[in-house]
Amino acid sequence: xxxxxxxxxxxxxxxxxxxxxxxxxxxxxxxxxxxxxxxxxxxxxxxxxxxxxxxxxxxxxxxxxxxxxxxxxxxxxxxxxxxxxxxxxxxxxxxxxxxxxxxxxxxxxxxxxxxxxxxxxxxxxxxxxxxxxxxxxxxxxxxxxxxxxxxxxxxxxxxxxxxxxxxxxxxxxxxxxxxxxxxxxxxxxxxxxxxxxxxxxxxxxxxxxxxxxxxxxxxxxxxxxxxxxxxxxxxxxxxxxxxxxxxxxxxxxxxxxxxxxxxxxxxxxxxxxxxxxxxxxxxxxx
Numbered sequence: 001x002x003x004x005x006x007x008x009x010x011x012x013x014x015x016x017x018x019x020x021x022x023x024x025x026x027x028x029x030x031x032x033x034x035x036x037x038x039x040x041x042x043x044x045x046x047x048x049x050x051x052x053x054x055x056x057x058x059x060x061x062x063x064x065x066x067x068x069x070x071x072x073x074x075x076x077x078x079x080x081x082x083x084x085x086x087x088x089x090x091x092x093x094x095x096x097x098x099x100x101x102x103x104x105x106x107x108x109x110x111x112x113x114x115x116x117x118x119x120x121x122x123x124x125x126x127x128x129x130x131x132x133x134x135x136x137x138x139x140x141x142x143x144x145x146x147x148x149x150x151x152x153x154x155x156x157x158x159x160x161x162x163x164x165x166x167x168x169x170x171x172x173x174x175x176x177x178x179x180x181x182x183x184x185x186x187x188x189x190x191x192x193x194x195x196x197x198x199x200x201x202x203x204x205x206x207x208x209x210x211x212x213x214x215x216x217x218x219x220x221x222x223x224x225x226x227x228x229x230x231x232x233x234x235x236x237x238x239x240x241x242x243x244x245x246x247x248x249x250x251x252x253x254x255x256x257x258x259x260x261x262x263x264x265x266x267x268x269x270x271x272x273x274x275x276x277x278x279x280x281x282x283x284x285x286x
Contacts, residue, residue: 143243
């Protein structure tokens with residue numbers, strides 16, 4: 001019999017949690033509280049979030065205990081991509097129309113994305129903004145939240161589960177899971193399949209958030225959407241790493257990422273060519 005599924009919407013995306021037994025209402029309530037806590041800290045789409053307060057008033061701000069892994073990954077990937085992947089692209093996204101009202105109407109303003117060292121300082125628990133900064137952690141944040149939801153499940157004794165947040169998927173427990181790699185130009189097709197077991201797979205593609213010839217995957221060095229890569233997939237021990245790497249694959253040499261991170265990867269170029277990591281264990285159809 002198929003596993004019981006709990007479906008719900010969170011942080012602007014459909015989620016699904018599959019477990020061996022139906023999810024207890026108290027456990028689901030704890031998951032909802034954890035998601036709300038995360039959103040209240042990191043969302044740039046709500047006025048009461050910590051990120052929105054930072055955007056309004058530069059200064060020093062303590063972050064919750066969950067922050068260090070997220071900021072440390074961003075710093076590593078900022079360096080690995082020569083500054084292309086940055087949490088400081090929030091204002092550029094707003095100017096392109098991906099703002100808190102989802103206007104999808106680009107403005108005439110183009111503000112340079114500030115250099116990490118110019119704009120922020122992170123000491124392991126507190127973020128200091130040196131200039132006005134609109135943070136956007138969407139390139140790795142949803143994956144990290146998947147990990148945090150899995151932690152809530154484990155804390156309540158649910159150790160075998162699959163958490164799927166619309167392209168960011170984490171498998172924990174017995175068995176394995178076959179995952180299709182969706183074709184970015186035809187969502188009714190797959191370019192391959194991969195099997196995951198006690199690991200995460202995350203996908204990224206511009207087609208999911210595209211408007212007026214633009215999309216949400218920005219090169220922080222230019223403040224503009226990238227166009228050479230049209231889809232990426234990364235498999236890593238955690239969804240935080242897999243999500244961050246899926247974005248970094250739009251900008252960095254995959255071989256250099258693989259030297260630093262325990263991962264497998266696939267990416268599709270705008271020419272239709274498909275590249276993958278050496279020893280990739282999945283099956284590709286193209």
